[in-house]
Every structure is written in structure tokens, then in C-alpha cells.
Amino acid sequence: MSSRLNGAQPYALGLFRFAIGLIFAIHGASSLFGVFGGREAEAGAWPGWYAALIQLVCGSLVALGLGTRIAAFLASGSMAYAYFVVHQPEALTPVGNGGETSAVFCWAFLLLVFTGPGALALDRLFGSRAERVPAEESRREPATAGVSA
Template identity: 65%
Template sequence: MANTSLPGRLDQAQPYVIGLFRIVIGFLFACHGAASLFGVLGGMAGTGATVDAGTWPGWYAAVIQLVGGGLVMLGVGTRSAAFIASGSMAYAYFVEHQADGLFPLENHGEASAIFCWAFLLLVFTGPGGLSLDRLFSRSQETTRPRRTSVPA
């Protein structure tokens, strides 16, 4: 019998909601990287400017944002990409923003703090539904021969 209670239906939808969360967070993060690297979407901080190639930490952060955000959005290596992205945002918050004040509203580090925690959540939840990793793992399961005997 199908679970028709609200908590039961919410539990059934959970992988897809996590997947949607992952897609949106990854997309927004990748947009930050694209803006910093290529000047699209208004460029860095809406100025149209780009970060100079190879400069520390801005260029490396933008590459992590673009590549990590894209991987998370697609659901490829989600846990690893999210771990690196979370760490980069923790660095951004504590090194770049916190000198201007303790709280995110004071130091303009809200985006760094939110991205840090969102990616850390994805490290623990995994990609959820609608990920390329899940699609690839299912196709491999159907092509692998099943072992019928128990090894000694």
C-alpha cells in the first residue's frame, strides 16, 4: 500500500528536492566563476571586470567556482566537488571577509557563508536524484555480470 501521509510523500520526494537544490546551488556558483573569469553577467561585483589569470586567490577561486559549480550542477563527483567548493568558501569567509567584521552582514560575506554550508550539506547528502553519477552507476549495474556463487 502506498504511503499517502504527508511525511511519507515528502520522504519520497526528498532525492528529487536534494537534486534540484544541488542543480540550483551549482548553477549559481558556476555563474560567479564565469562572471569573474570572463566578465559575463556583469563581471566581478557587477563592474564588468575580470580577474587576472593566475592571481591568488581570486583567479583560483573563480576556477573552483566555475568548474566545481558545473560538476555539482551536473551531479558528477558531487561529494568531492562540493567538499572543495565548501572549503574555498570557508577560506573566502574567514580570510577575505572576516577582517571587515565578525558577522556576515557586517563583512559582506553572506554569499560565502551560505555557499560554504550548502556545499557542506551536499558532501553529506550526496547528489540526490537527477544526477549524471546516478545515471552512470545504474547503467554500469545493468551491464555488469552478477556473481551467483559466494566466494570462499
């Protein structure tokens, strides 16, 4: 049973990444454009409009698995800011200050910074190609070294 679960781990992580990124992007879109039942933030208003932009862009990148670690790092930082600057002054705990969503997003994205995107990510597609090129070049070096010597 454990080996089956371990084999599914990259796919579970990929599904987690996709779901968290999509929910985050939808949250940003709702604040930027007033869709999905959200209220449109005033363009350029600090911090709401900029937070919504970060949510849309970083959430989309994380969902696609493109630049996952960097996008997740930025998303995690924005949620830490939201928690400590917007919610924490209201009350000590996330339940008391309404910051549960910010806290959960912060930790979820921080997890992705350290675990990476999992399976079925665009990072993996481009990463596998980049890894093949240096491997092919390293195979040519000994032949080239023998010819020039």
C-alpha cells in the same frame, strides 16, 4: 502528507544541487570571463582568479551531479577560505563583513558532501551501471565454483 514529502526528497535535493551548482558556476564565469555583469579577474591572480576557476569547475560538476561529493567538498573549502581569509578580518559577523554569500555557499556545499547528489544526477547514472556489474559477477561465482570443484 509526510510520505509524499519523503518521496519527493531525492528530487528536491537534486533541484537544490542543480540550483546551487548553477549559481556557483555563473559566479565563477562572471569573474573569469567578465560576463553576466561581473568584472574579469586578472589571469593567475591569487586568490581571485583561482577562486573563480574553482567556482566554475566545481559549480558545473555539482549542477550536473558528476563527482558531486568531491566537487562539493572542494567548493565548500574554497568558500570557507574566502570567508575566514577575505571577509572575517573585516568584522565578526557575515552581515558586517560582507561574507553572507561565502558562508551560505560553504554550508550548502557541505550539506551536499553528506547527502549526495539527489535524483537526476549523472553520478546516479554511472553509479547504477557500476552496481550492476559486480552483482552479475557475484551471480556467476557460485556456478563457476561448482564447475571447477
